[in-house]
Amino acid sequence: MSNRGTLAGAAARLGTSLAVAVLAAATFGAGALARPPADPNAQTPGRAEQKCRLHGGQVSTSRQHAFETLFARDGIRVFLYSADLNPMPVGRATGSVRFEFKDGSTTEVPLLPRKPLPGEPAVYYCSMHPQHAQAQPGVCPECGMDLIPQWSLAGKADLSRATRGEMKAVITVTGMPGGEPAATFTESYAGGRASAPETPRAPAAPKPKQGVSRGGGGGGAG
Ligand SMILES: [Zn+2]
Numbered sequence: 001m002s003n004r005g006t007l008a009g010a011a012a013r014l015g016t017s018l019a020v021a022v023l024a025a026a027t028f029g030a031g032a033l034a035r036p037p038a039d040p041n042a043q044t045p046g047r048a049e050q051k052c053r054l055h056g057g058q059v060s061t062s063r064q065h066a067f068e069t070l071f072a073r074d075g076i077r078v079f080l081y082s083a084d085l086n087p088m089p090v091g092r093a094t095g096s097v098r099f100e101f102k103d104g105s106t107t108e109v110p111l112l113p114r115k116p117l118p119g120e121p122a123v124y125y126c127s128m129h130p131q132h133a134q135a136q137p138g139v140c141p142e143c144g145m146d147l148i149p150q151w152s153l154a155g156k157a158d159l160s161r162a163t164r165g166e167m168k169a170v171i172t173v174t175g176m177p178g179g180e181p182a183a184t185f186t187e188s189y190a191g192g193r194a195s196a197p198e199t200p201r202a203p204a205a206p207k208p209k210q211g212v213s214r215g216g217g218g219g220g221a222g
Helices: 002-033 160-164
Strands: 058-061 065-072 075-082 094-101 106-114 152-156 166-174 183-190
Touching: 058 183, 065 166, 065 183, 075 094, 075 106, 075 166, 094 152, 106 166, 152 166
Parallel strands: none
Antiparallel strands: 058 065, 065 075, 075 152, 094 106, 094 166, 106 152, 166 183
């Protein structure tokens, strides 16, 4: 009898330690999965929790892309990223945005490529190594190429009245390269903060990198 009891106890202890091992494995797995914000199996675009580190805009993800949206008085800007949040060129992408105002009115405008204006806060990245992105011009630490400014898709609209109430923007981007040429997602904008910046606010430089801040004046390479 006591033997059976001991065996049962051993079995129970074994079961417990198995459970702990499984739990530990599950916890580890979840931690590892938590890092990339994009869910490759998602059927519908999801919302990333965090704001984009580059422009501070709202981020939505689709199966293969991420989109950062900035609201401004004169419309919106949409920046394209790969699923792992590296800047992507606008390329042939275009699209449209439908603004849905709280009073029930809507406005639909095209999304067209827009280059950052001189002096405007912008993100610069390497076309070959887009993980190297920063808030000022420079050269890629891997290949030495000049970093290029990140264009956006801009939808022009007078959004000043949106500061008096909530607004939604249903955004469709088409013409992207790869297996997901189009995506639609919705961002909401709770006006209130009267003066949305007309241009993206200065992005926080990820990390100052060596040799990047040699300003102007070409040449220099022996
Ligand atoms: Zn590079």
